[in-house]
Each structure stands twice: as structure tokens, then as C-alpha cells.
Amino acid sequence: MIAEALAREVLALARARGLRIATAESCTGGMVAAALTDVAGSSDVFDRGFVTYSNAAKEAVLGVLPATLAAHGAVSEAVAAEMxxxxxxxxxxxxxxxxxxxxxxxxxxxxxEGRVCFGLSLGGQTQVETIDFGPLGRAEVRLAATQHALQLLQRALTA
Known part of the structure; x- marks a missing residue:
């Protein structure tokens, strides 16, 4: 499986750089964290995953501002950055x-349908991007978003 090989690579790269990883997920519902923790020995790199599906959870757990949610909606680069x-x-x-x-x-x-906003934070610097995967169906959009999130981690670790 592609996600498994990619997760292994992400963990190896983070381990080599002495970095720990956390995830903040809404539409993927913990699938990125699951891909990483499916790899034996990931606990030395993977710190934790936050599944914040509701707006209330995004606010309470991650500190997403109510004003950001009101102005941009949950599916936005602004919210992805705050997450x-x-x-x-x-x-x-x-x-x-x-x-x-x-x-x-x-x-x-x-x-x-199929629009996913991503946020990536490394050392306090946050980048965002939006990908329109198209109306692939719920399961396929979630898989594609999980794969893309892992690729973002990989790129950050090889930059």
C-alpha cells in the first residue's frame, strides 16, 4: 500500500531529524494518524493526533478562533492554518x-465535494494549500487527503 510506504518514510525522515509529529484532522477523521501509527515503532516520532470534527472541537481542542470559523467556514485555509x-x-x-x-x-x-484544505506547521511557520480532488466519493476523497497529508510531511522533512 502506498500510504504504508510513505508513512514509513515520513517516520524515518522525522526520526533522522529528531522531530516529532502530530496531526489535526477533520475530514480524514484520524486516518493520517492511523497511517503513521500503523508502523511499528512509530511512538518515538508520532506524539499525538487530534480529531476535531466539529467546529466546537476545533475551538476547544486546537484554539481555532470562532471569528475565523465565522468569516471563512471550517473548510478554509485560514482554519487549516489555525488547526x-x-x-x-x-x-x-x-x-x-x-x-x-x-x-x-x-x-x-x-x-x-472533494475540496480539502491542508495546513502544515514546522517550527512555528505555517503553510496552507487547498486541493480539489473532485467528487470521487467519500472514501476516496478521504484516502486521497490522507495520502496528500503524508506527502506534505515528506516534503517538509526533505526540504
Missing amino acids: ASGAQRNSLAELTVATTGIAGPGGSEYKP
């Missing part, structure tokens, strides 16, 4: 990745 930063603040990790999106079914003209 990634919040995961870093509330963990022992130096590297965090966040996912928030619309796995489907459904969506809207402005936020279509």
Missing part, C-alpha cells in the same frame, strides 16, 4: 499537519 498551529501548541511536536474538507456527499458551488 496546524494549534496542534503544535498543544503537543510536543515540532511538525504538524491538518486536514479540513468536504469528503462528500454534497458540497456547494463555493465549497465543492
Whole structure:
């Protein structure tokens, strides 16, 4: 499985750099954390995962501002950035990745099914991006978002 090989590589790279990882997930519901922790021995690198599916959880657990949610909605780069930063603040990790999106079914003209916003925080610097995976179906969007989150971690660790 591609995610397994990628997770192994991410963990090896983080281990070599002496970095710990945490995840903040909404639409992926813990799938990124599961991919990392499926690898035996990951506990020396993976610190924790936050599954914050509701807006209330994003606020309470990660410190996402209610004003950010009101202005941009949960599926936004602004919220992804605050999720990634919040995961870093509330963990022992130096590297965090966040996912928030619309796995489907459904969506809207402005936020279509398959849109996922990602946040990546390394050493206090946060980057965001949005990927439109398209209406692949709920399971496939979540798998694609998990894979992409792992790729973001990989890129951050090889930069």
C-alpha cells in the first residue's frame, strides 16, 4: 500500500531529524494518524493526533478562533492554518499537519465535494494549500487527503 510506504518514510525522515509529529484532522477523521501509527515503532516520532470534527472541537481542542470559523467556514485555509498551529501548541511536536474538507456527499458551488484544505506547521511557520480532488466519493476523497497529508510531511522533512 502506498500510504504504508510513505508513512514509513515520513517516520524515518522525522526520526533522522529528531522531530516529532502530530496531526489535526477533520475530514480524514484520524486516518493520517492511523497511517503513521500503523508502523511499528512509530511512538518515538508520532506524539499525538487530534480529531476535531466539529467546529466546537476545533475551538476547544486546537484554539481555532470562532471569528475565523465565522468569516471563512471550517473548510478554509485560514482554519487549516489555525488547526496546524494549534496542534503544535498543544503537543510536543515540532511538525504538524491538518486536514479540513468536504469528503462528500454534497458540497456547494463555493465549497465543492472533494475540496480539502491542508495546513502544515514546522517550527512555528505555517503553510496552507487547498486541493480539489473532485467528487470521487467519500472514501476516496478521504484516502486521497490522507495520502496528500503524508506527502506534505515528506516534503517538509526533505526540504
